[in-house]
Amino acid sequence: MDQKSKVDVHRQLAIFSNFLRKRGLKITNQRLLVAEKIFGMHNHFTVDSLAEDLKDRRQEISRATIYRIVSVMVEAGVLTEHNFGQNARYYEHIPTQCHHDHILCVDCGRIEEFVNDDIERLQNKIAKSHGFELQDHALNLYGHCRELKETGKCARRNVNPEDQIDLG
Amino acid sequence: MDQKSKVDVHRQLAIFSNFLRKRGLKITNQRLLVAEKIFGMHNHFTVDSLAEDLKDRRQEISRATIYRIVSVMVEAGVLTEHNFGQNARYYEHIPTQCHHDHILCVDCGRIEEFVNDDIERLQNKIAKSHGFELQDHALNLYGHCRELKETGKCARRNVNPEDQIDLG
DNA sequence: TTTGATGCAAAACGTTTGCACGGCA
DNA sequence: TGCCGTGCAAACGTTTTGCATCAAA
Numbered sequence: 001m002d003q004k005s006k007v008d009v010h011r012q013l014a015i016f017s018n019f020l021r022k023r024g025l026k027i028t029n030q031r032l033l034v035a036e037k038i039f040g041m042h043n044h045f046t047v048d049s050l051a052e053d054l055k056d057r058r059q060e061i062s063r064a065t066i067y068r069i070v071s072v073m074v075e076a077g078v079l080t081e082h083n084f085g086q087n088a089r090y091y092e093h094i095p096t097q098c099h100h101d102h103i104l105c106v107d108c109g110r111i112e113e114f115v116n117d118d119i120e121r122l123q124n125k126i127a128k129s130h131g132f133e134l135q136d137h138a139l140n141l142y143g144h145c146r147e148l149k150e151t152g153k154c155a156r157r158n159v160n161p162e163d164q165i166d167l168g
Numbered sequence: 169m170d171q172k173s174k175v176d177v178h179r180q181l182a183i184f185s186n187f188l189r190k191r192g193l194k195i196t197n198q199r200l201l202v203a204e205k206i207f208g209m210h211n212h213f214t215v216d217s218l219a220e221d222l223k224d225r226r227q228e229i230s231r232a233t234i235y236r237i238v239s240v241m242v243e244a245g246v247l248t249e250h251n252f253g254q255n256a257r258y259y260e261h262i263p264t265q266c267h268h269d270h271i272l273c274v275d276c277g278r279i280e281e282f283v284n285d286d287i288e289r290l291q292n293k294i295a296k297s298h299g300f301e302l303q304d305h306a307l308n309l310y311g312h313c314r315e316l317k318e319t320g321k322c323a324r325r326n327v328n329p330e331d332q333i334d335l336g
Numbered sequence: 337t338t339t340g341a342t343g344c345a346a347a348a349c350g351t352t353t354g355c356a357c358g359g360c361a
Numbered sequence: 362t363g364c365c366g367t368g369c370a371a372a373c374g375t376t377t378t379g380c381a382t383c384a385a386a
Contacts, residue, residue, distance in 0.1 A: 026340060026385050047375080062343045067376065083251040085306070087351085088375065103298050114294050122287050123309055130271050130280050132311035138253065139307045141291055143300035194360050194365060216350080230368045235351065255376085256350060341384075348377070358367075 009039040012078065019076040030061050034069045038079065038093050044111050046088045084111075084140060101138075105145040108154035173208070180207045180246065187244040198229050202237045206247065206261050212279050214256045252279075252308060269306075273313040276322035 016035050020027050037054055038045075045053075047066055054061050070091060073079040082090040084104060099120075100113040119139065127134035148154040184203050188195050205222060206213075213221075215234055222229050238259060241247040250258040252272060268281040287307065295302035316322040 024340090028341060028385070030342070063375095064344075064377080065342055068341080081253075083253050085249075085251050103295060103300055105300065106303060112298055112300075114298065116290055116294060119287055119290050122284055122290075123307075126282050126284060127271060127309055127311050130282065131314045132271055132273065132280075132309070133317075134309060134311040135274060136310040137308060138310075139291075140305060141295055141300070141302060142304040142306075143295050143302040146299045149301075192365090196360070196366060198367070214350090231350095232352080232369080233367055236366080337386100339384100339386085342382080344380090344382105346378085346380105349375085350373100351375105352373070353371085355369090355371105356367105357369105358365105360365080361363090 005040070009036060012039045016073070016076055016078055019078075020072075025072065030065050031069050031072070034061065034066060035073065035078075038073070038091075041093060044082065044090045044092050046090055048088060050091075082140075083138065085142075101140070103141040103143065105147075105154075106142050107144055107148045110145050110147075177204060177207045184241070184244055184246055187246075188240075193240065198233050199237055199240070202229065202234060203241065203246075206241070206259075209261060212250065212258045212260050214258055216256060218259075250308075251306065253310075269308070271309040271311065273315070273322075274310050275312055275316045278313050278315075 013032065013035055016039075017027050017032075019025075020031065033054065034050070037050065041053075047063065047070060050070075051061070051063055051066055054066070070079065074081055074091075078094055080092050080094055082092060082102070084090055084102070100115045101119075103112045103114060104110070123137055124134055145154075181200065181203055184207075185195055185200075187193075188199065201222065202218070205218065209221075215231065215238060218238075219229070219231055219234055222234070238247065242249055242259075246262055248260050248262055250260060250270070252258055252270070268283045269287075271280045271282060272278070291305055292302055313322075
């Protein structure tokens with residue numbers, strides 16, 4: 001991690017700690033460790049993969065606790081939850097980019113991000129025309145990325161299945 | 169159900185039966201009952217709510233079987249699966265409208281449908297720019313519908329929880 | 337000291353599966 | 362008759378929860 005990232009992580013930890021304090025929640029070792037790990041990541045993860053990543057710590061953190069911490073972080077607004085169509089929920093650390101949507105490869109599980117202001121505007125228009133006050137949205141595109149077509153194979157089979165998307 | 173709908177249901181049953189025959193799958197009572205029920209519905213449902221709806225039949229159909237039939241119907245292309253962000257998968261009978269997206273009320277669970285060609289076009293453009301060959305997409309808008317604001321209350325609390333969306 | 341957080345194990349939930357039986361082709 | 366579909370119950374994977382213990386405030 002470069003110097004700038006470290007500073008970012010600390011700033012985000014401070015924001016999260018503040019949230020905990022304001023809500024009368026305790027600032028525990030587990031909460032700080034989980035939050036630090038997440039703030040240092042810039043990819044999508046599941047509770048399961050996060051638990052694996054946290055195994056290198058001196059004392060392992062239980063899954064029940066990770067589930068509880070993750071949901072506090074979602075409430076705090078520093079984490080978003082995604083339903084990409086599989087069994088497990090995916091999470092993503094927010095600060096990377098304020099808002100974006102996802103495009104997923106059905107072959108290799110690759111997840112890329114995009115922003116499109118025109119679509120955002122159209123969504124607002126549609127909501128209004130249905131008499132809805134828009135709160136949130138999820139836009140996921142599913143397709144085949146270049147890799148399989150160009151190289152004849154892709155990551156799907158060679159990678160730890162826990163790190164990937166299975167769109168079956 | 170009006171006369172036209174009944175004809176539609178029969179036409180769709182014929183299409184589904186054809187699919188079964190072509191694939192060497194058997195045309196069983198359970199498959200016909202489940203398909204008929206689904207073809208007669210024009211809303212979104214879960215396997216659970218479907219099982220409840222089928223309880224008024226002479227002999228109840230087991231959930232395992234319903235799961236199996238539903239997945240055959242998805243393969244047959246007469247049913248689509250949605251992930252609206254809750255635990256259970258939602259299904260929807262296709263013929264209603266060829267393709268559409270959804271807008272969901274976070275208060276009462278109402279689900280409305282929309283189509284927007286501009287968004288479809290933009291999605292294709294985005295996929296292309298990422299080097300993806302677009303296969304499918306999911307666009308869900310979440311917001312507050314008029315009901316709660318205008319009447320001060322909404323369906324959420326008065327309805328069988330199994331029939332609704334819980335975006336909690 | 338008080339209260340909330342943690343870890344464990346068990347429960348809960350939606351979904352899938354192995355197997356013996358039954359019904360379609 | 363042969364083989365696939367069904368129903369049951371058990372297994373499954375993810376998530377939640379009850380409870381005793383532990384640690385932050």
